[in-house]
Each structure stands twice: as structure tokens, then as C-alpha cells.
Amino acid sequence: MFNVETIRKDFPILSREVNGKPLVYFDNAATSQTPQQVIDVIVDYYSNYNANIHRGVHSLSQEATDKYEQARQKIQAHFNAKHAHEIIFTSGTTHGINLVANGFSSLLTKGDEIIVSALEHHSNIVPWQMLCERTGASLKVIPMNQDGELVISEFDALLSEKTKLVFVNHISNALGTINPIEYIIKQAHLVGAAVLIDGAQSTPHIKPDVQALDVDFYVASAHKMCGPTGQGMLYGKEAWLKKLPPYQGGGEMIAEVTFEKTTYADLPHKFEAGTPNICGGIAFGAAVDYMNAIGFDTIASYEQELLEYATKNLQSIEGLTIYGTSKHKTSVISFNLDGIHPYDVGTILDKLGIAVRTGHHCAQPIMDFYSIPGTVRASFAFYNTKAEIDALVVGIKKAKMMLS
Template identity: 70%
Template structure:
């Protein structure tokens, strides 16, 4: 059982008001809030340790390096990554995906096929379109069923000896539906295809074990798991990372540089050109510590409780339709009410202090699938409460009455 009052006390932003009302923050799928422990770690770094890492012999540089690499080890353990060198720090989930897609020509050749799902975020569509254009490959799409689940029969039919890469999100940011990634990975490996799983929506809400999944690449967003913005993670199997060319050139990622030729550093530095987000990396370690203290199983269980309660209460609103109303999902509810535009409802509930997301959620093909302009998305975290859900439902009822 979680002590919600104690947890909420760790998040200072939850004490503020918006438009004269206590903040109800239900936009966690866009970014999570940060506990004081993470905020303090950023301040501590710049106050006591600020120095560039890996390159200096002086005390500050060595201390900062030790803190940064200790954070890498925390992330390695959190996701059950085999070796710390397979845990690549990036600027975020989008950077992680692009780092793989930019060099995936070593895996994808002319006339090969890349499979994506119909529920992907734009950041897991566009880089693969760009890859296919560069190498002359074809992009294939796993359809989505009316209930928001992927059409797995269609997926298995798509797989063939031309399939070189499969990319899919673990949890849909637009619908909240949890995809059967283990089945997707195993089937792809049967045809010798590589798999990348976008873990932006899963990394702070469920226990992720990359070895149990047997995934080739897995991407994570620090700011969606109580860490700061500007920091992310890329995991890859070691042989795949060794084969993948570096995404950026510069300092840190080199072994030897001459005007005739350059050789690259080993993992993880091969993919970490330039000065990294040192404070962000160290603070991400503090976020991992915090999540471990709360317990990922506790988080997943409580957020599922919020999902069930929120779904039940929202369904009491006349004309409300939920997209992705299935059992296998995260604490994300994407919905519309009658023919009212989601933006109009979102604007009114914001005046009442409630933060929800409206629009296509950077997943326009999902909205096209349902022939809608967008949805209202309420996404919960372990620091939210059922009482806040009640406040949101009352605000939605008020908005519907005003707009009907």
C-alpha cells in the first residue's frame, strides 16, 4: 500500500494553484512531475560538483564523473541491462530512436521491409520513413482494431524474409493500450528481424526487463519517469550496438582522430558525443532511486486502481466515448464527449485548475483511424488520487453543460 499523502508531499508542484484552484495534474503521459529529491540533486550538482566529466584529472571532474557513471549503473540495474556500457545516455526518447534509425542502414537494405504499428508516436514513425527513403526499403503498418489493440493476425501475416526491422511502442501514448511486445519480438526474431521498442510510456509505470523481453533496442524518456527533461536512455544488445554506426561526431566518441581517418571509442561513449546533460544524468539516477523506494509493483498496482476508478466514473457522463477501452492498458484514458471539440473542453477544465492534454497527441494516424480530430487525454501517476478524478469528472460535466 502506498502512503499517498507522504508521496504527494515529495512533489512541490502539487501544492500550487492554477486559476485560483488547486492543481489537478492529469498530463503525466506528456511529462511526469519531479520529486524534491530529484530537484535537490540538480541543485547539488551545480552547487558542489559542476565540472565536465571523463576528461579531467582534477577533483571536481573526477567527482562528477563518478556521480554520472553511478547513475548509469542505477539505470542499468533498473531495466536489467546486462552491462553498463549498453546503457547509452541520450537527450530523450526521440534522440534514442533517431540514434538507431539513422544508422539502421546496416540492418535494412534496398527492398527490405520495416514494420511499424498504426499506434506509434510521430517520433517512432518519421525516422523510419526517412530510413526507408534513404535505402529504398518499404514501410509496412500493423493495423489497429476498433478497440485499440493491434491486429496481431495481420502482424504475423506481414512478417516474411524481407522483414529487416520491427518498431513498436510498449504502451500507446494516444490510447494507453499496452501492446504484446514479447509476442511481437519473438515473432520478428523468427524471421531474423531486429526490434526496437519505444518505452517512453512504460518506463516509469511498470517494471521493464530488457533481457526478459529479448529486445534488440529499447528506448526510455527520463522526464516521463520523474527525472528531468533533456535526458533519456537507449539500450541495445551489445552486438547490435557495435554494428550500429555513431549518430553524431565530436568529442568523447572518438578513439583516435587524424585528418586521414578517425576511429571511434567503445561503448557507451561511441554514442555520447560532446558534453552530455551531466546534471540531468545524475538526477535521473535520483529518480530511479525514488521509483525503487516507492516500488514499481506498487506503482503499477495503484495506477491500475486509478485507471479502473477513472474509467468507471467517466462512463457516467452521457455521450462520452473512450478510445482504447481494453483490459491491457496503462493509466491513460483517451476520450471525447458527444460532438464537442476536445480543445473546448480542455480549455474550460483548465480554468478550473485541471491539466489534461487535448489534440492528436503526436499520433495523427491514430486519430485518422477513428476519423476524429483528436481526443481529451487524462493520464494518471502514482501521486494522483481518486478525489482528483472526482474533481475532473465534475469539471467535465460542467464543461459539457456549458458547451451543449
């Protein structure tokens, strides 16, 4: 049985105070908190077997290598990749996106088209703009509607034989909208386009099956999933990863080096130049174990309960507008109070110990669509409670009274 109070005991930070108030942490879309079980794995690595991996003959190196590659296998199993070498360890979602964008620089030519959506994080806009500048390809955008949903009929109209790549997020970081990626992937494949899905916001709530999705690339970050910062993963179909050139040169990604010619290592090492974040990779595996032990169906059900409770209570506040009202969304609420800047609301909430995110959330085109400077974003995780949401409501009412 899921018991949130028992779960909360796993997270040391949730017992601290901020500005003399109990911490209420509602900035989970930016980064999740880390359970003691994962912290212990990090401490264990640096305390007992800190060594560089691969090629080392001494015991510590072999132990670290085994743990690191076991973590890769855990990630493979979690996402249901066909092969462990289809999992490339990265520094995070942004790294994975840039790796793919760099690789396609040699595959695109002038006249080719790539498609992104209006709901993207800047990390899934800027690399593709840079790619277009390098190759002469054109960037097309799937528009959104007032509910914060993609206009899929417009996506259908954008697709053509010129379309080579399609990139969308699984879930919007700014609005919480769950995009219909199954349909997007299927339709893109009908015209021969490859698809990359940004899973930074989905993986804390959903357990994606990359084979069932038939997606070509899927990226995610450990720090959204109760893991460490500076660690993520790129899944790529083996055929695509073999086709793309290396992103970086250096140690580990080579097979043989001479001054005349260098040959590259097999997957996954071809894309993992230099000393990796060894501890981060191992801790990522531990974080996946932790979340799977709770169960993603359990997590999704409880977070949906929090979302519905928070939405109902926030809607009762006069002058509060919620942005992103899709029927298919996860536990994120972006809102504003009439006539009050979101930064000012966030500042008052912080004084009350409530951590929210304010601004454009690296999704400025969404804010431009609504003609607003930004929003206050409250994002919930499975360790949050309804009592914390009650505190948020009280805090918003206090901010409204002070700032109106």
C-alpha cells in the first residue's frame, strides 16, 4: 500500500525548514528531490570503489566498471530498449538532444524540413535552429491552442516527403500537457522521418516503452527522477546510432588511433568520450530501482489525485488563471494572479517556505502565445501531500492580499 508519510521519510530534505517554515517543495519539474537510498549509493561509490572505469585491471576499476554497466542495463530494462548499447549515458536531456542534432548535420541538406512543436523547452528549439543554420534545412512548428494542446491537424499538414526529423516533448514542462506522441511517431514514420522525444518531464511520471512506441530517439535526465544532476541518457535505435557520427572526440570512443587515421569504438562507447560521470550513472540506476519499487502506476495514480485536488482548490481563488487546461496532463499547474507579476508571488511564497518556479520556464514561445511575461508553476511529485497544497492555497491568498 502506498503511504506518502512513509515515502517522505526517505527524503532528508523534506524535514528541513526554509525561512522558519516547514519546506513545501513544489519545484519538481525543475528537479526532483533525492531519497536516502540514492544518496547512500553516491556515498558508497566515493567511500569504497572510486576509480576510473573500463580498461583498468585493478579491482576497484573492475568493480566500478561492473556497477556502471549494470546501471546501463537497468536503464535498458526500464525503457525496454532492445540492446544495452542503445543506451548512451549523457550529462542530461540537453546533451542528448545536442548529440543527435550534431549527428544530423552531416545528413541534412538545403530543402529538407524538420518539425518541432510550440510547446517545446528551449533545449528542444535552439539546437534545431542551429542545425538549420548549418545545413540550410527549414524549421516548421506545430501550433498550440488555448488549452495548451498541439493542433494535430496542423501537424498532419506540415508532414511531407521533405520532412526528415520530428522533435516533440512527451510532456510540456511549462503546462504539463501530455502530447499524443504515439500518433506523432506513427505519422512521421509514414513519410520516412525520424522522431526524437524529449522525455525530461515524462519520465518522473510515466514508464515509456521505447520499443512499443517505435521511437527513434528518446532522451531523459536523472535529476528529474530522484537521481543526481549532471546525468542523463539518450536512447537511440541501433541503426540510427551506427549512422550518426561521434559527437565528441577523445578517450574511450576510439578503436585505434594513429596520426594518419582514427577508427571509432562500437556502441555505446562511440558517443561516450572521456571519463564519464561514473557515480552519476550508478546513482541513476539506483534511482530507477527506487521509483520502480514504488511503481509507476502507483505514482501516476497518486499524482493525478494531487493534480485534481490542487486544480479544484486553486480555481476557487478569485483572479487566478490556470494556463494549460488539457484533459491529458500531468501534475503541473501554471498560473497567474490578475495584475500581479509571477516573480512577486513566488517571492512571497518563498517567505512562507513554499518553493515554486516563476518565469517563462525556458518556454518563452508559450508565454508569448498567452501574451504574459511568465507564470507561477507548482509541480507535484509522489512525495507531496494535500496538506502541502492547502498551504500553497493559503500562501497564494496571502500574496494576493499583500500585492493587490
